[in-house]
Amino acid sequence: MKHTIKDVAAYAGFSIATVSRAINAPHTVNRVTLAKIREAIEALQFRPSPLGRQLRGERTRLVGIVLPTVANPVFAQCLQGIDDLASSQGYRLMLMTTQYDAARERHAIETLLAQRVEGLVLTVADADTHPLLDELDRDGMRYVLMHNDTVRRPSVSVDNRRAAFDAVSMLIEHGHERIVMLAGTLAESDRARLRFRGYEEAMRRAGLAPAPALEVDFNADELAPSVLAHLTSGAHRPTALFCSNDLLAMVVMRGLRRASYMVPDDMSIVGFDGLAIGELLSPPLASVCTPNRDIGSTAWRRLMARIEGADDGESLSLQLPHRLRMGGTIGALSSTGDSSLPARPAV
DSSP, X not given: OXXXXXXXXXXXXXXXXXXXXXXXXXXXXXXXXXXXXXXXHHHHTOOOOHHHHHHTTOOOOEEEEEESOSSSHHHHHHHHHHHHHHXXXXXXXXXXXXXXXXXXXXXXXHHHHHTTOSEEEEOOSOSXXXXXXXXXXXXTOOEEEXXXXXXXXXXXXXXXXXXXXXXXXXXXXXXXOOEEEEESOGGGOHHHHHHHHHHHHHHHHTTOOOOOOEEOOTTOSSOOHHHHHHHHXXXXXXXXXXXXXXXXXXXXXXXXXXTTOOTTTTOEEEEEEOOGGGGGSXXXXXXXXXXXXXXXXXXXXXXXXXXXXXXXXXXXXXXXOOEEEOOTTOOOGGGXXXXXXXXXXXX
């Protein structure tokens, strides 16, 4: 009976993609995994195809990039930081996007592994509890995360909790007490959860009661009527909003304007990302500025160090500094009018 690569994978207890890498690009597989796969190959007397033998040990100089989207300039800036260095060092990039979907993340990573990438730079929904990242760790595949703020895995990010704390504290310093955070689905984003923790800590330190996060669709171009009604109805509506990214803040600003609310006269807003386009808005968007291009270039350098075996042993988690950008979307509470007055009807 002639055994196949699938039989070898089942015998060794690894994926077909890992066995393929062990045969065609053994330098991308750790020694323990490689030894087990080679034992399985010998036990089954599996013989790779002539093409596989020809490719054995050959470097592909191909690196996979996995991003949620390139529609958000944050990730486009990270990609530019990577590409600047990759092209100068003779590497090729293969990009896949996931739209914040866990199933698409798995498909993207498995597709890239099948292409014999030498490493991965990626942003995932939840870095701490990602089973496929556990598999990459086990198999010795080199990767570095971007924007995933985790101490468990090699990553480059900002301190999301502290950055959110600083942003909400800025609103509080302007007299705001009823502040609501808008975010995507917290269960699907480790970054959003850390930013919500920062929001909660800032509110509690000021002696204020944090409100539950208002979860919205990150991919929507319009603010849902129910969300708009929640923000604008009632005598105790919020006077300020902390949005977990700048694109969401822009969608909120447009929704409020269409409902005849003025920013910051009726509502103050601060975003997160520091997109340059935010400064072109009227009024300019206040935001947490993150060094997105530097995050990409730093992630690339860390990946190259891991691929070349030159990792200096620095901590897995590397956090770059953030800064606050004061903008016209934050006003003192006195400018929001008497909050005890009835809210304007949404239109």
